[in-house]
Amino acid sequence: MPELAEVEYTRKRWDVGWGKKIESVSIQSNARIFRDCDIKKLKKELTGASLTRSESHGKQMIFKVRGKGWLSIHLGMTGDLQVKTAKYRKEKHDHLILRQKDQALVLCDPRLFGRVRFDSGSGIPEWWKALPPRIDSNEFTLALVRNFLKRRKGSSLKAILLMQEAFPGIGNWMADEILWRCRFHPARLGGSLSEVEICFLYREIRRVCELALKYIDRPGDKWGEPPANWLFGSRWQNGGICPKSRVSLVREVISGRMTCWSPGRQPLTY
DNA sequence: CCAATTGTTATTTA
DNA sequence: ATAAATAACAATTG
Numbered sequence: 001m002p003e004l005a006e007v008e009y010t011r012k013r014w015d016v017g018w019g020k021k022i023e024s025v026s027i028q029s030n031a032r033i034f035r036d037c038d039i040k041k042l043k044k045e046l047t048g049a050s051l052t053r054s055e056s057h058g059k060q061m062i063f064k065v066r067g068k069g070w071l072s073i074h075l076g077m078t079g080d081l082q083v084k085t086a087k088y089r090k091e092k093h094d095h096l097i098l099r100q101k102d103q104a105l106v107l108c109d110p111r112l113f114g115r116v117r118f119d120s121g122s123g124i125p126e127w128w129k130a131l132p133p134r135i136d137s138n139e140f141t142l143a144l145v146r147n148f149l150k151r152r153k154g155s156s157l158k159a160i161l162l163m164q165e166a167f168p169g170i171g172n173w174m175a176d177e178i179l180w181r182c183r184f185h186p187a188r189l190g191g192s193l194s195e196v197e198i199c200f201l202y203r204e205i206r207r208v209c210e211l212a213l214k215y216i217d218r219p220g221d222k223w224g225e226p227p228a229n230w231l232f233g234s235r236w237q238n239g240g241i242c243p244k245s246r247v248s249l250v251r252e253v254i255s256g257r258m259t260c261w262s263p264g265r266q267p268l269t270y
Numbered sequence: 271c272c273a274a275t276t277g278t279t280a281t282t283t284a
Numbered sequence: 285a286t287a288a289a290t291a292a293c294a295a296t297t298g
Contacts (some may be wrong), residue, residue, distance in 0.1 A: 172276045
């Protein structure tokens with residue numbers, strides 16, 4: 001479910017717990033999301049500590065645990081962070097609950113594709129520093145995109161945009177949105193783009209990320225939605241209409257992922 | 271019972 | 285050997 005902007009929104013949900021002591025920690029210890037994690041250590045280090053700051057990077061989130069280390073969370077497909085009252089009772093898919101005096105910080109994840117880890121030490125973990133350049137940073141350059149397309153010249157554009165080692169935070173709906181704006185068929189191969197088309201792709205990747213944050217990551221109990229003239233609002237229901245060309249949208253599996261595209265503006269021509 | 275799900279990764283195929 | 289495709293992971297919903 002969550003892509004770059006939804007992750008950023010969700011990360012901030014726990015901001016209300018900053019600096020407040022974690023009185024107790026409850027963990028569903030056999031959950032798959034802890035597969036990279038020493039659960040006993042996690043519980044020991046979090047109990048009595050407090051969170052002091054956090055950030056996100058693509059689909060990853062990290063929380064600083066004062067004096068102890070770093071808690072990081074990937075939400076997978078169905079993960080969510082919530083804030084409940086102090087008396088909240090654990091529900092079926094809750095896996096980590098940080099209980100504070102006046103509230104409970106809850107991680108729930110029905111499908112368990114998420115991932116939790118804990119790193120000791122005061123400096124941010126090495127693996128975090130080694131993440132690929134954020135799409136909104138100066139290090140995310142046209143040359144980076146050009147080289148990556150060349151390296152993956154035999155893969156579809158759809159598959160390429162989903163590769164987190166180059167496009168951290170882009171997921172299924174954002175990939176479709178970018179290709180729809182560029183007017184590229186999602187099955188086109190990475191090696192088929194002209195220099196001008198690569199520039200186009202680069203620009204729309206940056207723009208969709210920037211605008212997704214603007215529309216989705218806004219204050220309130222629920223994240224926002226992009227405007228009605230995006231593909232986003234029409235892509236899920238069958239028989240959706242392309243907001244630009246007014247043609248019926250197609251939903252089909254491309255490179256193993258359900259993909260929505262518009263025959264009215266995304267021809268499969270090179 | 272069958273199909274489908276906004277993510278990642280191990281395994282298989284080419 | 286590499287790159288790309290596919291299956292698998294788990295749980296729920298239509």
